[in-house]
Amino acid sequence: MRLHRLDITAFGPFGGSLTVDFDSLSAAGLFLLHGPTGAGKTSILDAVCYALYGSVPGARQNGQGTALRSDHAAPATRTGVTLELTVAGRRLEVTRQPPWQRPKKRGTGTTLDKAQSRLREHDPVSRSWKDLSRSHQEIGEEITQLLGMSREQFCQVVLLPQGDFARFLRADAEARGKLLGRLFDTRRFADMEKRLAERRRAAESRVRDGDAELLADAHRMQQAAGGAMEPADLVPGEPGLAESVLSAAAVARSTAREQLTVARCRLAAAESAQTAADRSLDEARERDRLQRRFAEARQRAARLAERAEDRQEAQTRLDRSRKAETVAPALELRESADAEHRRAADAEADTRALLPPALRDAGAAGLAAAARRATEELGGLESARRAERRLTELLGERVALDRQERADDDALDESEAWLTGWEETRAGLQDRIESAQEAAARTGELAVQRDTAHKRLTAARLRDQLAEDTEDAAEQARAARERALEAKQHWLDLKEQRLAGIAAELAAGLTDGDPCAVCGATEHPAPARKVAGHVDREAEERALAAHQSAEEHRADQEGRLGAVREALAAAGAEAGDTPAAHLAREAEESERRYAQARGAASDLHPAREQLRQAEHEHERRVAAQREAAVRAAARAGHRERLDHEQDALEEELTQARGDADSVATRAAQLERHAAQFTDAADAARVADGTAQRLKEADGRLADAAFRAGFATPRAAAEALLDAAAHRALQDRLEAWQQEEAAVRAVLAEPGTAAAAQQPPAGLTVAQRTAEDADRRTREAASARDAAARRCAELDRLSARATASARRLAPLREEYDRVARLAGLTAGTSADNERRMRLESYVLAARLEQVAAAATARLHRMSSGRYTLVHSDDRTGRGRSGLGLHVVDAWTGRERDTATLSGGETFFASLALALGLADVVTDEAGGVRLDTLFIDEGFGSLDDQTLDEVLDVLDSLRERDRSVGIVSHVPDLRRRIHAQLEVVKGRSGSTLRQHGVT
Incomplete structure (x- = not known):
């Protein structure tokens, strides 16, 4: 993979559009990317990573949309990155644009534009670019497939972050395993461990469930x-x-x-x-x-004999009732006629009581004639009744006209009052809108000022804190240096004392007859004796260990002091010399002005809405005035027509109602009289008819009683029984007969009589x-x-x-087999002597390859002193497989990489990073990496070591590679001619290229 050109627009600290020509920089093989702290050196690498993978390295990948956009960019400028590169023999161009809150084309405010991506390929035949895809997902898959690396692997292999590898050298086995696992993608082996552990737990659970089920059956x-x-x-x-x-x-x-x-x-x-x-x-x-x-049968027969008289009396009553039943229809007819006559007579008396005294004794014909006369007079009043109803309607219409007139007058008064202040209201609302628009324009400017003030305040507080930390770190570094010098001096003194008394130490091992290791004599007449305070080998080794421990502590403290000073310089560049309290007041004042402007700008929409509503109300009230004037003219003509019609109706009603208060009252009187006369005539006719029917019913009843054998109708009525009494008497007689037959049958049974003769x-x-x-x-x-x-x-x-x-x-x-495999892969089995997990075993092989590749460069950087070796030894109670040691050729000892000094740690981590890049490249399918970046760490090297490191980096050109060094170390500017300088300014950072054609 070789980078050719990088175009940056409104990205990170770069407010405008910039271009990085990697072809001219790579021509020298080794180029320097430098600039002051915070200028944006790392942002160049972020832009490369973002163009390829759509995200930036490490923790900076959070908040992609607004975090990537430059605070110095113009509102109408969109953030974008375009990278031209060659990979796998194909020349590609990748363009990435994150989401953008751009200003609206119409009106105020912003709108969100979605992220956009584009991938193009250069056609050498036609010498033109052709589009391949505009899909984020497709472009990501294509780039990942061509490079053969994920974003994490790319950031480790191509960008070479030295801090991560320094931590890698000092990390424990678990931390190294996490980093190597991300780079070499050994998740499948970890998944295998988890799968075997899950299968072991599942098999164990099934065995225990089976045993539990078997025990449950045993208990049952x-x-x-x-x-x-x-x-x-x-x-x-x-x-x-x-x-x-x-x-x-x-x-x-x-x-x-x-x-x-x-x-x-x-x-x-x-x-x-x-x-x-x-x-x-x-x-x-x-x-x-x-x-x-x-x-029981004998007892029932005795009871029947006792009730013989009752039975005879009941039979006689039943016979008389049957004779009286022939008279029952005549009795019912007479009672019905009598009741009907009494009801008709009462109705006739009630209706005659309501008649005038002159007609109370009149017959049915006279009452009918009076009813006809009242009905005829009532028919003549129907026209007058319609006129009276119309007059009532006229009065209602006049009331409605008066109500409408009052409502129109009130509405006209209200509209007139509202329209009087219309011009003043409209002017006030327009002034509010203009003030809110001005405040909205100020809000953007004040927001930039507020953010700048807060950033400077944060940097100032960090600067003050780091200043205190620097003093503390300097004091601790000084104390560590003193302790290291004291420990070294103590070791040298002890070593000198031991050399002075080495003869006594050798003499202690002499035996008569055995040759001396120095002179070869077999006789030892006067061997040297140990004096008081003699120093042996163990004391010297303890002093040496204390000296080495003190040296390591000194190196750690000096490294911490350098890191704190570097952070202090960065914070000072951002905050300047202004006190934090003064910056806090400035930030508070900026926040207050911004809040005021934002509050004033928030009134823009309400003011516009009120103006729109007020204009709509003005139109409505003017239209209401016109409508009210039209209704007033129509009411005047309507009221005049009502007056003429009312006069005519009142004249007609005066003639029709006579002595009554109204026509309706007169009509009600006539209706009531007609109804009374008609009811009285009907009641008189009904009473005459019921009297005749009652007389006929009396004659029929007397004849029926005589034929049935009764002296009077009353006697027949007394002998008559109702249905219930007749049925009860008949049932009693039938029950006596059935009881008598049943008793005789039981007493006649042969078996029953024979059993009665036997004992109980x-x-x-x-x-x-x-x-x-x-x-x-x-x-x-x-x-x-x-x-x-x-x-x-x-x-x-x-x-x-x-x-x-x-x-x-x-x-x-199955459980025994799976448990054995799970224990072996997890490193917990007794058969796994080194307690090495399966993933650690695979990573150990990779780490061994990385150590071998890194040693080739480390040996040259350290002038043949150091060699990196992989170790499978266990550390403490932990597991083995990911140990990393350094062999010091000067002492011949192998020690942990965490004991290296600051400068030694840098070139060891650099060698490790380069070796890891080679191994990961081979692991990714042999993708050629022609452009590498090394980020910081050169400040801890002396001149000689720096020359050796640069020679190693310069040797990478043998494989046609170009290496970019990201550093602000001044000495590198003399040694490396091809340079890309990042210049920091108040309006954003810019780029300058030096030493290139």
Whole structure:
């Protein structure tokens, strides 16, 4: 992959449009990207990553839309990045534009434009560009496939962030595993570990569930056996559980079958005894029933004889009632005629009481004639009644006209008052709109000022805090240097003392007859003796270890001091020398002005809405005035027509109502009189008719009573019975007859009479004997059924337990196999001596490749002193596989990479990053990386080491690579001629290229 050109517009600190010509920079092989802190050096790398993957590296990838846009850009300028590159032999151009809150083309405010992407390819034949895609997803997949790397791998391999690899050198195995896992995508091996662990847990769960189910069946069999089975004191997962349960079940089944045989024999004996007892009880019950039946029949015959007179009297009453039934129709007819006559006479009296005194004694014909005269007069008033109703309507219309006139007058007065202040209201609203528009224009400017003030305040507070941290770090670094010098001096003193007394230390190991290691003599007449305060090898080694520990602490403190000073310089460049309190007041004042302007601008929409509503109200009120004037002219003509019609109607009504208050009153009087006369005439005719019918009914009743044999109609009425009394009397007579026949039949039965001659039956004794036999039979049957159920339940549970044991056997075998594999891959098995996980094993192989590739460059950078080696040793109680050590050729010792000094850590991490780039490139399918960037870290190197590092980087050109160094170290500007300078200014950063053609 080779970069050719990068176009940046309104991106990060760059407010305008800039172009980076990577072709001219890469021609020298090694180029420098420099500039002051915060100018935007890293933003160039962010733009490259954003063009390729649509996001920026690391933590800066959050908030893509507004975070990427430059605060210095003009509102109408859209943020965009265009990168031209060659990858896999294809020349491509990628354009990315994040979401944009652009100003509206009409009106005020902003609108959101969606993110846009475009991918083009250069056709060497036609020498033109052709579009490939405008889809974010398609472009991302195409770039990832061509590069063979994800965004994380690209940021580690091409951008080479030195801070990450410095942490990688000092990290533990777990942290190294996370980084290598992201770069080499070993998730499938981690997924395999998780899958095996899940399968082990699932298999274990199935085995335990099977054992639990088997134990549950064992407890059920124990309950079913009723104590004939020993309780199972086993737990799920215990070996031999299935055999123990099945053996105990077999013993319980045998015992239950023996108990069933005994219960069946007892039931047969009880059933024989019950049959004999039931037979004796049936015979006793039958004799007792016949004897009681005969005695009851004798008692019923005696009661019938006592009630013979009542029976005769009832028969006589029934006969007289049957004769009186022939007179009943005449009686009913006479009662109906009498009731009808009384009702007609009462109605006639009521209607005559309402008549005038002169007509109360008149006959039906005279009353009918008076009703006809009143009806004729009523018909003549119908026209007058219509005129009276019309007059009422006229009065209502006049009232409505008066109400409408008052309403129009009120509306005209209100409209006139409102229209009087219209011009002043409209002018006031227009002034509000203009003021709000001016405030909205100021809001944007004040927002920029407010954000700038807050950024400077934050930087100033950080600057003050870092100033205190710098003093503390300097003090700690000074103390660490003093302690390191003291430890070194102490070690040298001890070493010198040991060398001075080395003869005594050698003499301590001499033995007569053995040759001396120095002179070779076998006799030792005067060996040297140890003096007081002699220093041995162990004391020297402890002093050396203390010296090395102090040196490491000194290097850490100096590195911390350098980092704090660098952060302080960056914060000082951002905040300047202005005190934080003064900046806080400026930020507070900017916030206050911005809030005032924003509050004033928020009144724009309400003011416009009020003006629109006021104009609409003005039009409505002017139209209402015109409509009211038209209605007033129409009311005047209508009122004049109503006056003429009212005069004519009043003259007509005066003649029609006579002495009455109104025509309606006169008509009501006539209607009432006509109705009264008609009702009285009808009532008189009805009363005459009912009197004649009553006289005829009396004659018919007297004739019917005489023919039935009664002296008077009253006697016939007294002998007559109603239906209920007649039916009750008939039922009593029939019941006496049936009772008499039933008694005679019972007394005539041969068996009943014979049983009455026998002695009383012993029913109680026979019943008690039968109950005892039935109880013993039920108990025996219950015992037999319980034994049968026990046998069936034990058979069912035993078969179920056997099936469970058969199903459980392959599950247990599977669990043993999966548990062994899961333990091996997870590093927890005893067979895995190094406790190395599967993913760690794969990453260890990758780390070994990276260490080998990095050593080739580290050996040259350190002048042959250092070599990186991979270690599988365990650290403490942790797991092994991802150890990384450095071999120091000067001491011949192997030590952890965390013990390297600041400068040593830099070129070691640089070598590691370059080696990792080679390995990841090969892992990604051999994609050629012709352009690399190295971000910072050169400030910790001395001149000689810096020359060696630059020689190694310059050697990358042998593989036709170009390397861009991102740094603000001044010495690099002398050594590297091709430069891209980022210049920071108040209106945004710009770019300058030096030393290129």
